[in-house]
Amino acid sequence: MVEPLRNPHLTPDEIELWAQGLLGAARVMHLADCGECLTAAERERKLLRDLVQLPRFGPEFGFAERVMAHVRVPTPSGDFGR
């Protein structure tokens, strides 16, 4: 199907912007007339939402201590305190 030149389908970048609520109003209007783009955009929004909501995991307790045991803290003179 040939796209109307004045109202082309949304690009992947535009779909990402729409999913983030950042797409300009003129391009958002396209979604009202294009079921294909609307379906793609809604799928994209769900995926991005799922990704953003992924939990952050933490290392085991004492991680900072284990790291700091190997870190050489510089002194103001430029050498290392340990």
Next chain:
Amino acid sequence: MAWPTTVGGECTSDGRGAAIGAKDRPGNLAGASDQQVVEWAKDGHEPAFRELVRRYERPVFSLVYRMVRDRALAEDLAQETFIKVLNGIRSYRPEFKFSSWIFKIANNAAIDHLRRRELDTLSLDGAPHAQTPEEMQATSLQLGSGQESPLDEVAARELGSHIERAIARLRPEYRACILLRHVEGHSYEEISQMLDLPLGTVKTYIHRGRNELRVYLEGVNE
């Protein structure tokens, strides 16, 4: 987590902090920018190092864990990342975001590990412990085909959801880009710097990664 050397927003003298002039002494580590904390760390203020660990231990560990899908290994690689970053703090260039620098090193550690693992698989036609042709075949399929490796009980609970399993099926380059963009919220330009990839390649990887995720997840939902 409370830091014992920070009391009421003022750092106590710990021998190293005391070497810093009073006008430069960190007043509020938790509220300072990364750049400021790094400057204090460069001056030898130990609580500043700990503050950088506190800020980034979860995001760095999460990224590495999702890349390698092995908790103990992820902890080793995250620790290696922090040691490298903190011991090299004086080489940090402030024109880049600190987060970009640490994620770059963390991602390199994870990718290097995955490449080494793949080489082991290919060169030995199976895992090192494989003795019989059946074992060789089983382990080379397990590690060499881009499929998920078995998870232990904790990892299965943490990484067993459909979306986590879909992420695991992405090739590592796509996975890193997707995680940095959509989980950590970095811009395309920052990811390009972090991964030493052209901007167009980053965009391509992210678009392909999202397409693959959608396909995997649609297969699950059908």
